Amino acid sequence: MSWSDDRVALLKRLWGEGKTAAEIAKQLGEGVTRNAVIGKAHRLKLSSRLSPIQQNVKTNKKVKSDNPAATPPRRVVSKEPIFKGKEIKMEDLRDKMCRWPHGDPQNDDFTFCGCDSMEGLPYCETHARLAYQVTSRARELNAKDFVADAGAPVDLEIKTAVS
Numbered sequence: 276m277s278w279s280d281d282r283v284a285l286l287k288r289l290w291g292e293g294k295t296a297a298e299i300a301k302q303l304g305e306g307v308t309r310n311a312v313i314g315k316a317h318r319l320k321l322s323s324r325l326s327p328i329q330q331n332v333k334t335n336k337k338v339k340s341d342n343p344a345a346t347p348p349r350r351v352v353s354k355e356p357i358f359k360g361k362e363i364k365m366e367d368l369r370d371k372m373c374r375w376p377h378g379d380p381q382n383d384d385f386t387f388c389g390c391d392s393m394e395g396l397p398y399c400e401t402h403a404r405l406a407y408q409v410t411s412r413a414r415e416l417n418a419k420d421f422v423a424d425a426g427a428p429v430d431l432e433i434k435t436a437v438s
């Protein structure tokens with residue numbers, strides 16, 4: 276039995292289609308054995324073909340490793356939405372209510388947060404955190420003004436912390 280170009284081409288085609296060596300041997304006929312097919316495939320450097328099982332493993336791995344790339348890490352939105360709290364009017368503001376102001380004091384829709392304030396602070400947890408972040412002097416003065424307007428003593432601790 277000789278490996279004519281036609282037979283080699285057939286071998287390559289069937290091998291490429293994923294046929295087993297036994298099936299290819301049967302197709303080639305002329306007493307070609309499975310081992311002869313495998314040996315020829317090796318010489319033709321066709322032996323790198325993966326078995327279906329190996330292919331599956333490879334596919335699974337690929338899917339796994341591709342996933343992180345397919346879903347890029349979410350960008351953290353640093354800008355928090357403005358927390359308005361309960362939007363309490365000045366006349367309804369009581370002790371232990373957050374005095375974080377919203378809006379323009381000249382306007383009717385000017386409100387205070389009104390959530391439960393933290394111990395020793397004129398603000399609720401959310402706004403206390405904001406107060407500590409305030410770097411703009413104008414904002415700082417505003418906040419102090421509002422505290423004074425609401426009739427509460429200006430908290431020395433806050434002043435120290437903000438300045």
Ligand SMILES: [Zn+2]
Nearest residue numbers: 373388399402
């Ligand atoms: Zn608040």
